[in-house]
Amino acid sequence: MPAQNQPAQNGSDPAQEKRLSAQEKAIHKQLVQSALLAFTALIAICAVGIAWFVNNSRVSGNGVEVQSSGAPFELASAGDVGQYPPSADVVGDKDTTALTTPPTPLYTTSGANTLVTWMVNGTSSLNNAAGSTKKLQPGSSGSITFYVLPKTAALGTLKFTLGLTPYQVSKNDTDAGRVQIADKIYAAPLDSTDTTSAAVYSLLQGHLLFFKNYNKATQTYSGWVDGSFTQSFTGKPVGTAVSITLYWVWPLQFTNYLYTGTGNLFATANDDFTALVTNNMNNAHERYFHANTGTLTLPNIDPSMDATAIKTCTGYYNAADELLGNSIRYLQLELTATEQ
Amino acid sequence: MKNALHKWISQQKLRITAALLSVAAVTALLGSYAWFYNQRGLRTMTEVEAPYQLTIYGGNKTEITEIDLSGINLDSTTRKAHFVFCVSGTSTEAYEIELAHTTNVPFTYSIYKTTQKTEDQQVPGDILFNKSPDGKNYYYTLGESPLPGHYINLGIASDLASTTDKAYEDTYKAYGSAATVQKRAVPLYYLLNNPITPPTLPAGETTFYDYYILEVSWDESLVKTGNQKETDLVYLMAQN
Incomplete structure (x- = not known):
């Protein structure tokens, strides 16, 4: 007799058993499919990998050269010598292709050296050009020139920032930012967190002024540079050098700011006068005046000031000059250019 | 999906x-x-000068608030009076000496360069300075000729200041016309022609002392005629 109706095993339902095995089969099928896919991918990767490794025999490493893929501009200067180059300074790459008229060798920045020494000469430096001494003091003035070399036709506007850092003679090895000026002479920047030194940093902004233009006939200035200025280089061809000259002055006395005309800062009470004297001197007086003792009580500064007010301001201005002269032995000027 | x-x-x-x-x-x-x-970026550095002061002393580095010009004896036979002063400082920069005086009394002023000598070094004709706090006498030889100088604001008359130059205009415009300003109250400014370079100092010394003699002289007409009771203001200036 054939065994047809076998008794159920373990109390399980034969119908449920059939469903389970159907699910199991579906999962099993998915797994197999995924596994196959993964395996195929693995084979492909291995194949590519091996092919690359095999090709490696034709790759020889001679040393890697990294070339800066085109900064849009470089800065340069022309001159005989770098002045007091701090030990970290680097003389830029010498470029003797005729970029200037007359042709002058230029020392340029590059991708490898983005901050280089500003080469100076008799007509372009931060040394005093008015008078017998080269050192800076109230009444000093001069001009300093630099060049912008566009490296791409798409160069737009550049922003130039001027940074002045006062240095004092340094006797301790541990002074922060110490640089060697000459044999056995070291200098370190003033600590800007110290109250008096902070005053010196501020006063430098107001006593050492930079201008874009100078009128030799009237000895007056225009185009005041208040820390930074922008200039457009659109249309300047690649391979040329655009020269920019900054005229700097340390005015001798307060009345050089207040009075206008020949020998003073400004020829007339123009926009520059308004910006510097009327606005800046009144609103940022820590850049111009210093009180040796007590607090600074300034009268309002405008052309109609009376003699007593002028005398008060002159006293504060001269005290500031004296503080600057006593606190600073070396002065660093750093020009930074960035694309706008 | x-x-x-x-x-x-x-x-x-x-x-x-x-x-x-x-x-x-x-x-x-x-x-x-x-x-x-x-x-x-580009970077450069420069040196900053230290502020320095010039001081005017009397003979033998005596601190003074004024050069004592009293005791000018108009009966003196030489018709000259001499006063010693000293310019002192720490700088190596050349300085200028300027004299400003009103013109009430027709004196002539000249400045001679000199050196200091002690009592035992004196020779006849030396100018005496006896107001030193240490009580000693110091002597200064009067040179052959004074340091060359000139008046920088002389007017048409040789003994009056100009009333048409810019300095006059700036100073006195508030008073109206020249007619309202006492012409002899306007000072004459006498400037030495050449700036004086401080001497090179021996090692270890930082301050120099340059001695000068201020000579006040007059001619006979002053003794005879008058203006003997007038007063003048005299200022001595030294600047880098």
Whole structure:
């Protein structure tokens, strides 16, 4: 007799058993499919990998050269010598292709050296050009020139920032930012967190002024540079050098700011006068005046000031000059250019 | 199919957010690095002069508030009176000496360069300075000729200041016309022609002392005629 109706095993339902095995089969099928896919991918990767490794025999490493893929501009200067180059300074790459008229060798920045020494000469430096001494003091003035070399036709506007850092003679090895000026002479920047030194940093902004233009006939200035200025280089061809000259002055006395005309800062009470004297001197007086003792009580500064007010301001201005002269032995000027 | 995708996205939200954030961070980093990469700079340094002072002393470095010009005896046979002063300082820069005086009394002023000598070094004709706090006498030889100088604001008359130059205008315009200003109250400014360079100091010394004799002289007409009771103001200035 054939065994047809076998008794159920373990109390399980034969119908449920059939469903389970159907699910199991579906999962099993998915797994197999995924596994196959993964395996195929693995084979492909291995194949590519091996092919690359095999090709490696034709790759020889001679040393890697990294070339800066085109900064849009470089800065340069022309001159005989770098002045007091701090030990970290680097003389830029010498470029003797005729970029200037007359042709002058230029020392340029590059991708490898983005901050280089500003080469100076008799007509372009931060040394005093008015008078017998080269050192800076109230009444000093001069001009300093630099060049912008566009490296791409798409160069737009550049922003130039001027940074002045006062240095004092340094006797301790541990002074922060110490640089060697000459044999056995070291200098370190003033600590800007110290109250008096902070005053010196501020006063430098107001006593050492930079201008874009100078009128030799009237000895007056225009185009005041208040820390930074922008200039457009659109249309300047690649391979040329655009020269920019900054005229700097340390005015001798307060009345050089207040009075206008020949020998003073400004020829007339123009926009520059308004910006510097009327606005800046009144609103940022820590850049111009210093009180040796007590607090600074300034009268309002405008052309109609009376003699007593002028005398008060002159006293504060001269005290500031004296503080600057006593606190600073070396002065660093750093020009930074960035694309706008 | 679409539902399955949405379901998958909502399940993986956290991972997707994390992935996108990291991509954004990397892009930002690359972007700012590129900005720094395009910055260029030039740097130079210069030296700053220390402020220095010039001081005017009397003979033998005596501190004075004024040069005592009293005791000018008009009966003197030489018709000259001499006073000693000293210019002292720490700078190596040349300085100028200027004398300003009103013109009530027709004196002539000259400045001679001299050196200091002690009592035992004196020779006849030396100028005496006996007001030193140490009580000693010091002597100064009067040179052959005074230091050359000139008046910088002389007017048409040889003994009056100009009333037409800019300095006069700036100073006295508040008073109206020249007629209202006492002509002999307007000072004459006498400037030595050549700035004087301080002497090179021996090692270890920082201050120099340059001695001078101020000679006040007059001619006979003053003794005879008058203006003997007038007063003048005399200022002595030294500046770099």
